[in-house]
Amino acid sequence: MDEDSVDALVATAPDGIDFDGLHVGREEDRYTFETPEESHEDLGKDDFRSVATDSPYAANWYFWHATAPQAEPRWAFLRWLEGAESAPVPERYDALSGGRTTEWGELAVTVSLTEDGGRVYDLRHEADVGTAVDDLDTYEDPAAARDIAKHDDRGRYRPLKTAPSLQRGWAFPSLGPAALLEAVHTFYPATVQNWYREREGELDVTHWHETVERQTGIYGVVKTWDRGEGYEHVNWVAEACCDDSQCLKRREWGYDADTDLDVDGGDGEFPCREPCSLVVSAARKWTKLEAEEPQTYEFELTPSEKAQVEAIVDAVADGRAADIREADTADGANRYRARFLRAKLFDDDGNLCGVETDD
Amino acid sequence: MEEALVIAAHGSHLNAESSTPTFSHADTIRATGAFDEVREVFWKEEPSFREGLRTVDAEEVYLVPLFISEGYFTEQVIPREFRLDEWDPEMWDSDGTSATHATLTADDTGQTVHYCGPVGTHDSMSDVIVQRAKSVTDDPDVGEGFGLAVVGHGTERNENSAKAIEYHAQRIGEMDRFDEVQALFMDEDPEVDDVTDYFESEDVVVVPLFIADGYHTQEDIPEDMGLTDDYRTGWDTPETVDGHDIWYAGAVGTEPLMADVVLERAADAGADVSGAIEQVREETGNGNPATGD
Incomplete structure (x- = not known):
C-alpha cells in the first residue's frame, strides 16, 4: 500500500471505518486498527501508518473507496x-x-x-x-x-x-x-x-402487451396482433428470438404482468426487461404475415422429401445450414440435396410441385 | 454536479456502419473532457433509447438527437422512449426548425434531462455543410465558380424534413460564398435526379443532409443523379454528368465538424462547453467558422 493510500486512511480515520472486516478509528491523537487477524489500539500516527501499510485490509478499503x-x-x-x-x-x-x-x-x-x-x-x-x-x-x-x-x-x-x-x-x-x-x-x-436493478428488486419490466401498445409509426400495426385471444403468438415470438441459442439475456417479460409465457426464458446472468427493437421489428413482419388466412394446398412428396423440407427448416432455424459439409448428402439440408429437390419439384416460376401461391 | 451528454441516433439492424459517425463525434467530444460522461444511444441498436439513461451516472443529462429534422422521432419517439413523461412538443415552441431545448425529468431514473433540438436544424449545421464542400473538393476556399446542392429526403413522412433543407440552403445562399445554392429532394420537386438542370455553374458540390451513409446516400442518390449506373461500380469525384462536374460529398453527418453542432446544442441548453466548442472547431473545422462571423 503506497503513501497516498495511507494518507487517505489517516484522513478518513476520524470518521471511523467499518469495511470488509477492517475497523479503524481515531480518538484525539490515538488510532485503533482492527481486522479479524490483528487488533491494535492506542497507536500513534507513525505506528498506525506502519500497520496500515502492511495490511491487505487497508489496501482493500482504499481500492473500493478511491479507485473503483x-x-x-x-x-x-x-x-x-x-x-x-x-x-x-x-x-x-x-x-x-x-x-x-x-x-x-x-x-x-x-x-x-x-x-x-x-x-x-x-x-x-x-x-x-x-x-x-x-x-x-x-x-x-x-x-x-x-x-x-x-x-x-x-x-x-x-x-x-x-x-x-x-x-x-x-x-x-x-x-x-x-x-x-x-x-x-x-x-x-x-x-x-x-x-x-434486478438484485435490488427494482427491475422495471415492461411486458409484451404494454410494449406493443406503445408502438407508433410503422410499428403501430403490431398492436393489432394482440386480439384478446390468448398469447400463443407471443410464445412463438419468444421461442424464435429470445431462446438462449439466440440471445443471452434472461427474458423476464411475459405477455402481461399476470401472464407468463409458456416457453423458457433462458438461464442468462443478466435480465431482459422488455421486448427489444429486433423483436418489435420482427413482430411487425409477423403481424402482417399472420393476417393471412390459411389455404389448402395439395403437394405430392415422397416421405423422404417431406422429411427433407423439415430438415431444411430446422437447419436454417438453428443457423446450421452453412456448416453442413458439401458432400454430406445424408443431411437433408445439404446443398446438393436441396438443389436436387428444387430441380425435381419446382417449376420455372419457383412454385413447389408447380402449385401456384394464392394471394 | 456531474453532467453527461447523451447522443440519440437512429442506428440500424442491417447496416454495420450506420452508427459509425455517432461514435466518431462522441469520441471527439469525449476527448475534450467537457462532460463527465458521453454516451451513444440508439433506436435500432444498443443501448436502446429505453435503457440509455440508466447507463450514465450523472444526474444532469444533455440529450441531443443526431437527427436531421424536427418531426416524428424528435417529437414522439425519443421523448416517449426516454420516458420524458411531461413532454409536449409545445415545450419547444418551434416553427419546425427553431427548437432549442426543454428541461424534463426522466420517469425511470429521475435524471434531469435537457432535451435539445435535433442537430440538423441548428444554425451551425450550415457551417458543416460548407465544411463538407471544402472536404470533398479538398479546397478550403471552395465557393467561387461552384454551385452547391443541399439534398434531403423531402416531405414523404414529415414536412419539417424539407424545411430543414431549405433553411440551410437559404442561409448558405446568404453567405455569398457559392455562385448558386439550391435545395433538392429525393421524393419531390426540385428533384435531385435533375441536379444539372438547376445549375449554371460547371462545378456543383452535392451534400446530402443525412446523418449516416447508407442506402440513400450511397446507392439511391448517386444512381438517381447519374453518377453511376450501378452503385457497386462506384464513381469518380468529381464525376462528369451532362457537362457538369459533380462533387458528391456523401452524408454530411460523417463530417468531423458535426461534433461541434452536438456541442452547440448542449451549450444552447445551458452546458458550459465554450472551451470544448473552440477546441472542436479548431480540430475539425480548421478554426474558421464558414459564416465568417
Whole structure:
C-alpha cells in the first residue's frame, strides 16, 4: 500500500471505518486498527501508518473507496466479480492472487491483484480462457470493443449485442476497473445496470402487451396482433428470438404482468426487461404475415422429401445450414440435396410441385 | 454536479456502419473532457433509447438527437422512449426548425434531462455543410465558380424534413460564398435526379443532409443523379454528368465538424462547453467558422 493510500486512511480515520472486516478509528491523537487477524489500539500516527501499510485490509478499503467507480451498479458488479460480499479479505486475496474468473454472457472477466493492492482485469471471450495471451489480439482501449462486437466470426453484422455470436481471438489483458466497465458496456450495453436493478428488486419490466401498445409509426400495426385471444403468438415470438441459442439475456417479460409465457426464458446472468427493437421489428413482419388466412394446398412428396423440407427448416432455424459439409448428402439440408429437390419439384416460376401461391 | 451528454441516433439492424459517425463525434467530444460522461444511444441498436439513461451516472443529462429534422422521432419517439413523461412538443415552441431545448425529468431514473433540438436544424449545421464542400473538393476556399446542392429526403413522412433543407440552403445562399445554392429532394420537386438542370455553374458540390451513409446516400442518390449506373461500380469525384462536374460529398453527418453542432446544442441548453466548442472547431473545422462571423 503506497503513501497516498495511507494518507487517505489517516484522513478518513476520524470518521471511523467499518469495511470488509477492517475497523479503524481515531480518538484525539490515538488510532485503533482492527481486522479479524490483528487488533491494535492506542497507536500513534507513525505506528498506525506502519500497520496500515502492511495490511491487505487497508489496501482493500482504499481500492473500493478511491479507485473503483462509485456508482452503485458499477461498484456492485465489480464486488460480485470477486465474490466480495461472501469471501473475507484473506480468502479473497488468495483467490485473486491466481486470478478469479467470472463469466458474463460470452465474456470472461479475470480479476487479479496489483502490487499495490488494487485490481487489474483481463477480459476475453469465455472460450479463450486458458489461451496464452500471446496467441490473442490484445487491446488496451475499451473503445476497441466496438469493432470486436460489431461482427461475428464469419464477418456478419451483429445487430443484437447479446446474441451468442461474439467473435473469439482477442483480449483486454490489463484493464482498470472503470475501463473494464466501459468495455463490458460496449459488449453488452446496460446489462450491468439491469442486473443491479434486478438484485435490488427494482427491475422495471415492461411486458409484451404494454410494449406493443406503445408502438407508433410503422410499428403501430403490431398492436393489432394482440386480439384478446390468448398469447400463443407471443410464445412463438419468444421461442424464435429470445431462446438462449439466440440471445443471452434472461427474458423476464411475459405477455402481461399476470401472464407468463409458456416457453423458457433462458438461464442468462443478466435480465431482459422488455421486448427489444429486433423483436418489435420482427413482430411487425409477423403481424402482417399472420393476417393471412390459411389455404389448402395439395403437394405430392415422397416421405423422404417431406422429411427433407423439415430438415431444411430446422437447419436454417438453428443457423446450421452453412456448416453442413458439401458432400454430406445424408443431411437433408445439404446443398446438393436441396438443389436436387428444387430441380425435381419446382417449376420455372419457383412454385413447389408447380402449385401456384394464392394471394 | 456531474453532467453527461447523451447522443440519440437512429442506428440500424442491417447496416454495420450506420452508427459509425455517432461514435466518431462522441469520441471527439469525449476527448475534450467537457462532460463527465458521453454516451451513444440508439433506436435500432444498443443501448436502446429505453435503457440509455440508466447507463450514465450523472444526474444532469444533455440529450441531443443526431437527427436531421424536427418531426416524428424528435417529437414522439425519443421523448416517449426516454420516458420524458411531461413532454409536449409545445415545450419547444418551434416553427419546425427553431427548437432549442426543454428541461424534463426522466420517469425511470429521475435524471434531469435537457432535451435539445435535433442537430440538423441548428444554425451551425450550415457551417458543416460548407465544411463538407471544402472536404470533398479538398479546397478550403471552395465557393467561387461552384454551385452547391443541399439534398434531403423531402416531405414523404414529415414536412419539417424539407424545411430543414431549405433553411440551410437559404442561409448558405446568404453567405455569398457559392455562385448558386439550391435545395433538392429525393421524393419531390426540385428533384435531385435533375441536379444539372438547376445549375449554371460547371462545378456543383452535392451534400446530402443525412446523418449516416447508407442506402440513400450511397446507392439511391448517386444512381438517381447519374453518377453511376450501378452503385457497386462506384464513381469518380468529381464525376462528369451532362457537362457538369459533380462533387458528391456523401452524408454530411460523417463530417468531423458535426461534433461541434452536438456541442452547440448542449451549450444552447445551458452546458458550459465554450472551451470544448473552440477546441472542436479548431480540430475539425480548421478554426474558421464558414459564416465568417
